[in-house]
Amino acid sequence: MASPILTYLSKEELESIHLASCRILEKTGVRFPNKQALNLFSEGGAKVHNSSSLVKIPSKMVEDALEKVPREIHLYARDPKKDIHVTDIKRRWPFFGVQLGTTHVLNMKTKKRRPATVNDLADCITIVDACENMDFTEAIISPQDVPLELTWQHAFNITFRNCSKPVVWTVEGLEITRDIIEMAIAVAGGENEFRKRPLLSFVVLTLPPLNNDPDAVACILEGIKYGIQIRVSAGTMAGASSPVTLAGCLAQANAEALSWMVLVQLANPGHPFVFGLNPRIMDMRYGTVSLSSPEWALMRACVADIGRFYDLPSLAYQMVVPSKLVDAQAGYEKALTGLMAALGGLNLAGGFVMDSQNQTCPADIVFSDEIIGALRRILRGFEVNDETLALDLIHETGPGGNFVGTKHTLRHYKEHWHPTLLERRSWSEWSNDGAKDLWDRAVERAEQILTSHKAVPLSKKVCQELDHIVKTAEKRLELR
């Protein structure tokens, strides 16, 4: 099967990065400001300084943990048909899903930006549910029309209702995390059912350089108790929270991710774990993070290379664009970063937001979905064999002949990808049909989905339980 293989880092370079990360872990260490974590590290053989929460991890512990990580990915959906089970993590076939927490939406009617609401979140999650190429979801919006302290309880209530695909939570706040676990348990139909099929994955963001949020550590340790898959995302910012040179940026991120791998395996040997790096550069003019730069794009492939070097399930973010509109820049940024992630061969690829993670739009999600379709076609490859070389057919059809009406063409033409959003007709057909640009077509498609699509509904009982969890959180807040 002809299929693309993109390798960015050579074997020697991967070994150098690995050795560098081990050196960082042994010599410089990582901070884990959490007593339980420090105890686990200490009992496991790391050098721990309790007062500074600094952990120095010998490479033997990294090797031991590496042996324990399951070489599989299981994402459970409340609709089992939408489960994702990956047993061959070397296969270059990423699964895609939206990330957490934009605060604004681009209004599809006015093209103006405004704070995002619970209704916007319901719409976007419905779009994700309908999109063929979106495999998992997170609460893509942080709704601005609910009390700030109850943002995520409301957001996940909406997310579970409007999408039956696997759900992800990038942890913050132990109380909030407990509420979300409770919601997932309610959706699963009870704790036993949830433990058999955990409907939730957790992402932990490290705090580069070489530090962690104490709350986040607590949330992950809680999640491990329930069998929830843990994904780490080490987001070093070259020149700000890591060396500005890409090798150093990767090596430090790698060290941070490996330290989490060690902790998770100490807490529960054999626990489902996904290795994730999100190295990016800082834009030195504005002091902002620079997403979708060529550096960010190429590092997606590097993350996949490093994941394969360790034979670990890998994760990175892509199609997270600084663009404020669904315009040419957005198209270029999505294609550039999506292609690098896909050709690199990550196992899981999150992202799909605008304005450097501050904004989303149903039309934008639909556009991303279209692009993934094209990327998947590139990854799918093609067969080179007697049937596909079609020598007999070429001979029969002969010089000056026509292949359109042949049985062979009928058998195989659907292997080519057909877009739903992209414009391929003649100029006059396009012009007579309203001369719409991509934005118009994406908005139309999004609106069509919103009028016609509904996720597999949750039972009334579960909906009531979810509402009850939100109400309980509200009461807790009032009592403070």
Place this chain on the structure above:
Amino acid sequence: MAANDSNSRLIAEVARAIQKYDPDTARAAVEKALNAGIDPSKILEKGLIVGVEDVGSKFACGDIFLPELVLGSKAMQAGLEVLKTRWKNMESEWKALGKVVLGTVKGDMHNIGKQIVASLLAAVGFEVLDIGEDVSEKTFVEKVKEIKPDILGLSALLTTSMPHQQYVITALEEADVRSKIILMVGGAPTTEEWAKEIGADGWAPNAALATDQAKKLLKMKHS
């Protein structure tokens, strides 16, 4: 004449060290100038400040970027440290532009942006005290009472820690110290609207503009 020429050269070397973003050279140049008997206030005004202002204006027109700006600030501060230890009358002759306390609010461990702001504020002559991350409302109030800053800057990088900027303002009001300070907020998820909503005096989208705003707000307060 010759002495003046040579003094001008030594002062120019101080400025050049800043413009070359080199703290070690800045320290050495200030030492040299002091040893030559040059008036410390001249070294400050015509050497260090000229140097850092040049760096600032090059950044403003996009000729140089943050690494140069921050290193230039570090060079300025290095030179200033030498002046502080050697200039006996520094306390009375030179007052910092103002006192700034910076902190990241409760529940938030981010600090890089705040550190860049601290660097730039120090470079333009503020006395800056960074009281760290995950700082409670109570600690902010205590520090304001203890240090009596002109400006308090609150940093938050998470949408979920942003409310603490509001809680700090409330705590300061309850302790009856809010009106005594200029309060600025910042951090990636914050906006001008948010700052207005919670009653902050200032906000900026990046470190360089924050420094400009701090100077402006202080000037307005004193006028």
